Amino acid sequence: MYITGGIAAYKAAYFVRALVKEGAQVKVAMTKAATDFITPMTLKTLSRNRVYTDDMLAYDEIVPHIEIADWSDEAVIIPATANVIAKMAHGLADDFVTSALLASNCPKFVIPAMNEKMLNNEATVRNIKCLKADGINVLEPDVGFLAEGYEGKGRLPATTVILEWINQKSKHAVLDDMRGKRVLITAGKTVEAIDPVRYITNHSTGKMGYALAQEAVERGAEVTLISGPTDLPKVPKVKFIPINTTSEMAREVNRCFEQIDIVVMAAAVSDYRVEKPATQKIKKKSDTLEMKLIKNVDILKDLGRKKKKQILVGFAAETQNLRENAARKMQEKNLDLLIANDVSRRDIGFGSDQNEVLFLRPGHEPLLIGKNDKKKIAQRVFDCIMDF
Structure with a gap:
């Protein structure tokens, strides 16, 4: 699970807790900006695993961004900012999160959350289309009260909605891909x-x-x-x-x-x-x-x-x-x-x-x-x- 630097980052804690309650094993990686919104200790406590940050790139014993990429059955990016969506679309890997995502071959689930103006910008629209063309799953954001104090599209959907969407996509993507073989x-x-x-x-x-x-x-x-x-x-x-x-x-x-x-x-x-x-x-x-x-x-x-x-x-x-x-x-x-x-x-x-x-x-x-x-x-x- 990859948390990036948007105000909705604090909601990722609820999502981690929901995954653990369902029996999933969860490992969390965070961008530097995400750690300004929610602490790694919070996510470590909830996931019961160490949290990966940019400091891990210099870790001596392993290649940590490859380790988490190989370990993961699914990669969930929540909240996905316009910045990380742009990096994923163009294959940039300038921090721990984007390096691990570039190395991951597992199914990816992008949960965007941002201001409506950023979401509707032509560049972001183009980048999301690029992700979908690459086979990456992207969830449509909700309409609701935004951090800026007004209604608009770009709000992170409820945890139950996200879980149901991932479960449906996972079942379709994984369980049926060898049918007829x-x-x-x-x-x-x-x-x-x-x-x-x-x-x-x-x-x-x-x-x-x-x-x-x-x-x-x-x-x-x-x-x-x-x-x-x-x-x-x-x-x-x-x-x-x-x-x-x-x-x-x-x-x-x-x-x-x-x-x-x-x-x-x-x-x-x-x-x-x-x-x-x-x-x-x-x-x-x-x-x-x-x-x-x-x-x-x-x-x-x-x-x-x-x-x-x-x-x-x-x-x-x-x-x-x-x-x-x-x-x-x-x-x-x-x-x-x-x-x-x-x-x-x-x-x-x-x-x-x-x-x-x-x-x-x-x-x-x-x-x-x-x-x-x-x-x-x-x-x-x-x-x-x-x-x-």
């Missing part, structure tokens, strides 16, 4: 038998793939989830196909591939399998045990060779040289989007509820998505896909 997602790990008791596998829990499936369903897609063994509950409204081995996953993926629009290969597959698994449990007869491993089919590379209309997304779990290895994989496997993460870190990746990933697309600069819940990462993945 057929999405195939792989998740979890594959297992390769050594004998009837032992097997080769990895540490994947399937959390990222299942979060992706849930997100795609919520946005209206028809989802097929091909999953290796996990301890996770099934995702409602998803066609679920359980598998164990890499070859089983390859068979099911290829069976579905022709009818799919978007493929997201989030599973951690076993690259090798035992050439001749034992039919009985191997007994501990010596200090060493030798097995011959042979390479499994590269499902992702195979899909990259034969894709036509499909958008193909892969994951790269790396422990070193993240960007270099991921870029090579993206090119070799003919991917439209590759999502790379460092699985050597214990605070993200396998088994964690959080992740930090690097998006790579052909012809685009890499985009770092900072540490966040896997649900949020899943949202950013499909936001990126829907921009294709």
Whole structure:
């Protein structure tokens, strides 16, 4: 939530409180002018989070304007002055608020409040049209008693009106944008038998793939989830196909591939399998045990060779040289989007509820998505896909 320097800034406190009561997590950023109307301490107390101001631009531990941009599911600018509307329309970023807004890819909701003469100025009218053309939601101000002491248009609407408007816009913008799309997602790990008791596998829990499936369903897609063994509950409204081995996953993926629009290969597959698994449990007869491993089919590379209309997304779990290895994989496997993460870190990746990933697309600069819940990462993945 971004508060700018208008007299209606004090009303933002009521809006923060209403959001918190509805169960939302709220972080507030303020322009310097906004702090003249309402203190950061007030907003910190109500939101239960620290408040971002221009002083944060020099914060040592993080890049704060990128942090809040990556964290946000929605950006609400309230009140939006003529000044900040002009800056947004022209891509200016000369303070914390406008820098964060320029970095935000989430839906934006602009709530203008200003004097009627400023609102009706041709420049402001032009700037608001520009915002709408860019896909930014702009709420029409109310007519009422203005700070200048007379009636006019430009008054901030009531909190209940703003909340209802945002909820309607959010539902329309987010939940329906993948309607009609057929999405195939792989998740979890594959297992390769050594004998009837032992097997080769990895540490994947399937959390990222299942979060992706849930997100795609919520946005209206028809989802097929091909999953290796996990301890996770099934995702409602998803066609679920359980598998164990890499070859089983390859068979099911290829069976579905022709009818799919978007493929997201989030599973951690076993690259090798035992050439001749034992039919009985191997007994501990010596200090060493030798097995011959042979390479499994590269499902992702195979899909990259034969894709036509499909958008193909892969994951790269790396422990070193993240960007270099991921870029090579993206090119070799003919991917439209590759999502790379460092699985050597214990605070993200396998088994964690959080992740930090690097998006790579052909012809685009890499985009770092900072540490966040896997649900949020899943949202950013499909936001990126829907921009294709």
